[in-house]
Every structure is written in C-alpha cells, then in structure tokens.
Amino acid sequence: MYHPFGYRNTGTLKKVVAILLTLFMSTGCIPKKTTLKPMADNLSPPAVLADSSKGSFWKNQVKYPLPVQYFSVKDARDQIWEIAVMDSYLGFPVDEDTPTLVLIHGRGANSGYFYQLMRYAMEADIRVVAVDLPGYGKSLPGNLGNQIPRTMDDSRKLVFDVLVQQMNIKKAAYLGHSMGGQWVLGYALNYPNAVEKLILESSYGLEEYSTTVPINESEQLAIFNPIMRYDYSKWQSIWSRLGYFDQEFAKSAEDIRVFYHFQKLDPETGSITRSPVGYFKNQSIDSIFLTRVRTQMIWSTADEYERYIRNSIWDIYGQGIELRREDPDSLVKNLEHIRVPVLMAFGEADPFLPTTLFSNNRNIRHDIVKPAFIRLASSGYLPRVVFYKRSGHIPHADQAKKFAADVIQFIGNGEVVSKQEDPLAY
Template identity: 25%
Template sequence: MKGTFIKIRGKSLYVEIHGNEEAPPLLYLHGGPGESCYEFMIHQADRLSEKLRLISMDQRGVWRSEAIEEDEPLTIYDLVEDCEQLRRQLGIQKWAVLGHSFGGLLGVLYAIHYPNSVSSLILEGPSFDLIKSIRNWLRKAASLYESIGDAEKMAACIDIANGAQTPPEILDAFIELGQGLGDLRMKVYTPNGGSNYTKMIYSEREREEFGRRTNIHVSKIFAEGRIFDSLLPKLKELTLPVLLIKGRHDPIICEEQTDSFVNDVRNGHLKVYEESGHLLHFEEPERFAMDVIQFILESNHN
C-alpha cells in the first residue's frame, strides 16, 4: 500500500504505508508546521520499509490532505489526536514514532498524552522550544549575512537573537530574514545547502493549491499560540525509550535543548552526526535508516 486517503475526524488525510504488515510499525511526523511527508519518503521510504512498516501522513490541512477552511478551528492537539485516531483505524496496538523538527515537538506531545500507544520515540533535529530554536537559527543566519557583506541584516539577526521581542515579533523577523537569504537559506540548515533534497513530481498548479492549504494550516497553528510553549519542562515526563539524532551543524536543536534532553529524559539516547545539519534523513540516509531501525528493533526486544 502506498498513498491513500483515510478519513480522520471529519477530514481526509493523505497517508502512505510502506513495508510488510507484520513488521514493527513506525509513524513518521513531518516538520514545519506546514511541510509534508513528501521529501522524507523520497529519501527514506525504501530504506526504512526493509525492516519496518513505515506510515506517514500529510498533517491535517497540509499539502495533499483535505484543506481546512478559513472558518474551521485547528490546534496542535488536533494534530496529536489525528495520530491516535489513525493508529486506531489501522488496528495498530502500539507503534514507534519518528518526528522531524516540528514533528519532534508533536511526537513528544503524543507520547506524553498517549503513553500506551507509543513504544519508542525517535527525534530528528527536534525543537523542544521554538523561540530558542529561532534565536539559534538567527545567530547562524547572521554569519551567512556577514559572508555576503550584508552588515545591516547581520545586525538585525543578532539583535533579534539577543533581544526581548515577543514570540510573534521573533517569528516575523525569522520569516523576513529567512526570505532575505534567498538561495543561501538552506545553508542555515545543512552545510551542503540541501541540493537535490526535493525531486518534485507535482505540477505548478498542484503546488499552488498545496501552498494555499498549507498557509491556512500554518496561520492557525501560530495564531493558537501553543507552538510557542516550551516543552523543556515536559521532557521529564517521557518514560519510554527515546533516541535524539542531532546534526552537529543543526541550528534548530541548540545546545541548551540538547543538554535538557540528556539531563531530563531518563531513558534517552543521543547520537550526533558530526558532518551534518538539520536534514539527517537526506544528508546521511543510510546511517540514519540503520540507526532508526536498530533503535526500534532493540527497544521492541527489550
């Protein structure tokens, strides 16, 4: 089974399933908010499905999933509840969860709210505290602006990174300064600039519609505001096996957040990829798949 649509709490969500039905199940949660599972599945579906039953979805209102209308509500906990309802509809007793970036935040919330549904948790470059992640991102962006001789934008990055602005103001600056980097923006995330990360099969018209849906999704998640709440105090509530995979050059999972994970997650494990950044599933795909599979199989065995 590959791409299909499954009705979850009144909306048709795009779901992909790869691998043997008897293999240990793994749910992948994409980042963003407002990205999709598209790129991850390009780079990891074949690799992970050799040993696992890989399940992914475009989150509610995102990309190929049914659109959310302007007058419909959407919260982070709607996204968490969708995970649980999908598990029940697929008849899965318990599954591992892998979250990338914003998906890592969702994975933590899901594991805390439904501890009997999640067997193990893998976090790829997660953000436990969005504001700390953005501030760290801006410090790295400042060095790129310096490299191209844009002293004004470099100073703006440093000012926001070290200032006392409100979360919405910090977010607005992050968006504006990210756009200002143009083609250099991906170099904040990964040393190689993310070349060949996306191999698009959809038409321009389809991508425009996907973008429209995603914009509604993103605006509602940020308007709700819970995305700005730090999860660092909640890490102590995780009791299941948790693997944090971090790229040394990743601006999102900063050192402060990494230290909190190491100190507070009682059954936590850390792997650092020294040459990579935020897109480990793309930058080191073979190693990433091997580490994920090994961790899930060992966790299930124990």
C-alpha cells in the same frame, strides 16, 4: 550492513513469495480480502511532475514514493479533515508483533521527503507508516475549507483517530523530524499506550520560549499568547507585525533554491555565495524532492500556496504556545513523564537549533540536549544521543544510510550503530 530485522538481499525471494501467494489466493488457500503490500522494488523516488492543468498541485503534480490512502476524521469543532497516509510492509501478514515505524514530518514539509529512510526501513522488515499532518502535503487540498487555527494537540488527536482507531496501529515507534519531533513528544504524553519508542530528529520541543519577543528597542510583542489559539484575526493582527507573511510571499524560486542549500543570492548582482543558514549539506533524492516541491509550489494553485504559507507560519505559534517558560505545564516541563526509550539525533551543522530568537539559548548541546537528556532520563530510560557530521537540519537526507542504520537498530534493540554522546559530560 547489519540490520537487526534481517536486512538482506531478498528481492528475488520476495518476488517468488509474492507469486506463490497470488497462486494460493486464486486457489482459495488464503482469503481474497488479504492485500499484499508493494515490494521495495516498487517504491519509487518522489517527484514533482509537469502539469498544465488547473487542478490541485498536491494531488496532480506531487508524486509520493507509495500510493496514498485518505482517511476522514472529525475534530472537536465538527470539522471534517482528510488525512493522507502511506502505509507499506514487505512481510506477510501484518500482526501485533510487526515492528512499525510512524513518520511525522516537520513544519512546511511533507511525508514524501522520507523516501530514503522508508526504503531502508522497509527492506529491514519494518512496517512504515508516513503521515501528512493536517494542512501539509496531500493533507492540504482536501482541507482548504477548514479553519486555519488548530493546536498541535488538535492535530495529534486527528492522527491518533486515524492511526489507532481506524488503522488499528495499537503500538509503534514514532519518528518526528523538526516540528514533528515536538509533535511526537506531545503525542507520547497524550497517548502513552500507543508509543513504543521515540526517535527525535533535529527536534523542537526541547527548549522553552518566552511568551513575548522584542520587535524594537522599546516594545515587546506577546506572539505566543495562548488566548489567540482559535482567534485567527487576533493572531494575524499580531503576527503580521513580524513581517513573516510579506517575507514568505516575496520569495522567488531562486531565493528558495539557494537558501535550502546553504547559499544566498545577491538581489543586485545575482551572485550566489555561501551562507551559514540552510537545510541541506548534501544533495540526495530527498533534498532534490523537497526543494522542487517548495520552488514549484510558487506557480501552483493559488489557494493551496496561500494556505501552505499561512499554515506554516501559524504552526510557529502552535509550537510556541506549548513551550512557554511562564507555563507551569509546558511540554518541556513534562518530558520527565515520557516513559519509553528515546533516540535524539542531530546534525552538527544545524543552524536552526537552538531557536535563539524565542529561547535566548545559544548552544545546542549545553542549552538543549543536556537539559532534555536529564529530564527524559529521570523516567528510567537513558536516551541515545547522536550527532551526524556533514549534516544540517535534516540528517535523514544528508546522512541517509547512517541515520537509517541507527533508526533500524534502535527499533530492534534500543541501541544505535553510530558513536553516542554522553550529554552529562558536556
């Protein structure tokens, strides 16, 4: 497989280089403060470990592909947040010319499910930085004392302070999956000098929502009223009427497992049948990991599980208040101000886009991709658009090799390996 950064079988060579570098360090030829990054051979599949202890599920049982670094950062309300980051590069040393890929996960997910993409990118000589957003993954247990209300811009500012101010990552390609796609779009608008390219995987943030939704034949509920953005009690009083909290807390591990794989469980007979809705079309290391995390979380530390559910539901609101049709400054209306190359990648079998309940859109190509393409192209960069067959909402898991090849090529020269679509021809 061709890779623009020289993806090649260099396992033995890199081991020799690592040994030589260690010898040089011991003789003083290289400053001892220099840290060698792990080789790809040491990148291990993510896992959920058995643990009978009473400690944190996320810190004690969830194993990520690489060691995690923790950074402390203060928000505008003087809350201290602990942000978990994986950072690895096989080259030596890291400098301003090192190609860097920052990975931002989706709502309810964590950076551990990027394992396959991380491996391919690292072996293509790309520095990979994977972030757990505040309230998710390993950025959850250290922040249980913080308030749930936060906007996506609050989250972006925290991560900017970690990546740019503390880690000195001045410029990078940012990949966002699902909610993470909307996150990186807003990040590129807020911090344009920090973003070199954008990769939008099954991205939200490309269509506008109504502020209100019908909850019965005669009543509309203003679920995306921005006035609630820091008022948790007001927000909960509105959102509890949607039934999301009860639905999530009532799910069994089996309910979750079958749903993740486009199946449904009959509660009366116990039979499992096909479903048009789910996350994974194919089984992979990433799909197995994310499914196990979500199912085993049910029996994890009670306060962590409850916070996970509430964070996940809150972020539907956090996304929605940026996308209101009634807002003259909505995220979608600002897409034309994004002035970097963009790759838009989707799964052909994605059941979650468009978000019909909130947007009333029904066709992903006509209602989402084409309008977003036109807005983004107005800046002078024609987005690359790819749809993957036999893939649902998570192409980096369902079609790992194809997706990784496109990401690597796009970082290298702005092109992709896969066949592109022309949204203007829809």
